[in-house]
Amino acid sequence: MVHTRHLVEYLGITGDTIGDGEVVLGMPLGPGLEDAWATVLAGGPAALADTAGGVCAARAVDPVRIATADLALHCVAAAVGGTARAQARVAARAAAPCSPRSRSAVPGASCLPTR
Amino acid sequence: MLTEVTISGAGSELLAHAMITSVVLADGPRSPSPGLLERLRERRGVVAATGARRAYREHLGIMVEDGSSCCVEIRDDLRNGIGVLHGGVVAGLVDAAATHAAAAAGLTGRSADLLVRYVAPARTGPVRAVAATLGTDPAGNLIRVEVLDAGAGGRLVALATARVVAHPGVTVTASGSSPAAR
Numbered sequence: 001m002v003h004t005r006h007l008v009e010y011l012g013i014t015g016d017t018i019g020d021g022e023v024v025l026g027m028p029l030g031p032g033l034e035d036a037w038a039t040v041l042a043g044g045p046a047a048l049a050d051t052a053g054g055v056c057a058a059r060a061v062d063p064v065r066i067a068t069a070d071l072a073l074h075c076v077a078a079a080v081g082g083t084a085r086a087q088a089r090v091a092a093r094a095a096a097p098c099s100p101r102s103r104s105a106v107p108g109a110s111c112l113p114t115r
Numbered sequence: 116m117l118t119e120v121t122i123s124g125a126g127s128e129l130l131a132h133a134m135i136t137s138v139v140l141a142d143g144p145r146s147p148s149p150g151l152l153e154r155l156r157e158r159r160g161v162v163a164a165t166g167a168r169r170a171y172r173e174h175l176g177i178m179v180e181d182g183s184s185c186c187v188e189i190r191d192d193l194r195n196g197i198g199v200l201h202g203g204v205v206a207g208l209v210d211a212a213a214t215h216a217a218a219a220a221g222l223t224g225r226s227a228d229l230l231v232r233y234v235a236p237a238r239t240g241p242v243r244a245v246a247a248t249l250g251t252d253p254a255g256n257l258i259r260v261e262v263l264d265a266g267a268g269g270r271l272v273a274l275a276t277a278r279v280v281a282h283p284g285v286t287v288t289a290s291g292s293s294p295a296a297r
Contacts, residue, residue, distance in 0.1 A: 006192045007201055010174055029124075033171050035214075035225065037282045042210040042226035043171055045122055045131045047203025053118040053135035054195070054202070060116065065140040067236070068202040073229040075131045082125030091134070092117040 011044065013051060016085070023056040023088045030081045046073050048086045056088035140197070175204055177211050182219030183247065185212045186265070189240035199236035205262055205273050206231050208244045213258040213277035216246035222256050228278040239266030246277075255280035 011033075017024035025048060033044035050068055057066050120133040177187050187193075187208055195201040210226045217224055243265050249257045255278050262273040 007204065010169075010192075011171075032169055032174070037223075037225075039225050039282060040130075041171060041207075041214075042229055042277075043175075043203070043207030046133075046206035046210065046229060046231075047201065049120040049122060049131065049133035050135065050201070050203040050206065053120050053133065054137065056118050056120075057116045057135070057137035058196075061139065065197060066116070066137045067140055067197060067199075068233055069136040069138045070232045071133060071135050071202060071206060071229070072231075073131055073133045073206070075225075075227050077124070077128060077130050084122050084124060084130055086120050086122045088118050088120045090116060091119040 007047065008051060011047060013048060015055075018055065018059065020059050021056075021090060023052050023059065023086075025052045025055070025086045025088075027084045027086065028082075029084055040075075042073060042075055045075060045084065046071065048084065049073055049088075052086040052088035056090060060090045060093075171207065172211055175207055177208060179211070179215055180243070183212070183216050184243055184245045185215060186241045186243040189237060189242060197236075199238050200240070200242060200272075202231070202233060205233065205237065205242070206275075208242065208262060209260045209273070209275040209277060212244035212246040212260050213275075213279055216248055216258050216260075217256045217279035220248050220251070220256060222251075222279060222281060224255065224279045224281040226277045227255065227280045229275065230277075231273050231275040233273050234271045235264075237262075237264045237267075237272045239264055241265050242272060249276070254278070 012028045014026040016026050027048045029040060033040050035041050050071055054068060116137045118135045118137060120135060122131040124130050175187055175193065177185050179185050185208055189200050193201055193204050206229055209229060209231055213226050214224065242262060244260050244262045246258050246260045249259050258277045258279055260275040260277060262275065264270045264272050
């Protein structure tokens with residue numbers, strides 16, 4: 001099967017607010033993201049959180065390239081239906097620059113090589 | 116950079132909370148791709164037709180190999196702005212492997228907590244997640260998941276832990292989950 005829709009389009013993720021310092025994305029819940037018990041699988045919210053966090057971080061350090069180093073997700077309710085809203089904000093900028101470019105653009109940002 | 120993400124439902128109730136550490140790449144393309152930001156902006160306010168959405172794991176192409184491992188091929192539509200497997204797909208694979216491992220151990224449930232540490236980007240595929248149960252208690256099973264890029268010599272992509280809890284109405288016993296109470 002040929003998949004032409006990108007992941008964010010399949011998930012129905014929309015950009016409600018895309019600003020510097022805050023990003024709000026929407027994602028419809030319901031069929032497709034639930035298991036046989038009609039509870040939301042963690043994978044959908046994880047993809048939403050990773051997208052929102054990534055966009056928020058990238059906006060904050062633009063034009064530097066960023067990638068996710070770790071993701072901690074805690075699901076507190078198994079919601080069904082409606083639209084989920086993911087509100088992302090930069091909580092902290094951490095230490096140890098490792099390249100002149102990243103140092104100039106993001107004072108104190110951590111850094112990994114592209115492998 | 117530490118980013119905090121709060122996911123709320125239609126009634127503003129908290130559904131999930133995430134903390135994400137992002138790192139600056141020393142080289143490589145920009146991220147996220149300008150195309151992604153444009154697509155998100157264009158879709159602002161658009162209500163997606165959820166009825167046509169296929170099951171998430173089926174859409175990703177996650178294949179269950181046995182009770183402890185799952186794998187996924189890296190399609191172009193599953194890559195992120197820097198051309199590697201989207202971190203959300205890796206997390207979805209971890210979720211699938213963890214819940215299948217829990218089911219194999221007798222616990223039918225969902226991942227309530229996921230902690231994924233990304234070690235290296237997955238570029239080649241197939242990407243395999245191998246799960247092992249670390250421990251159990253009345254609150255659920257703690258599962259360790261190792262994610263490997265099988266097409267890149269089995270390079271470690273991520274290490275993760277997941278806490279799988281029983282679905283509402285399911286009682287966890289020493290011998291596994293009770294019959295469904297739905």
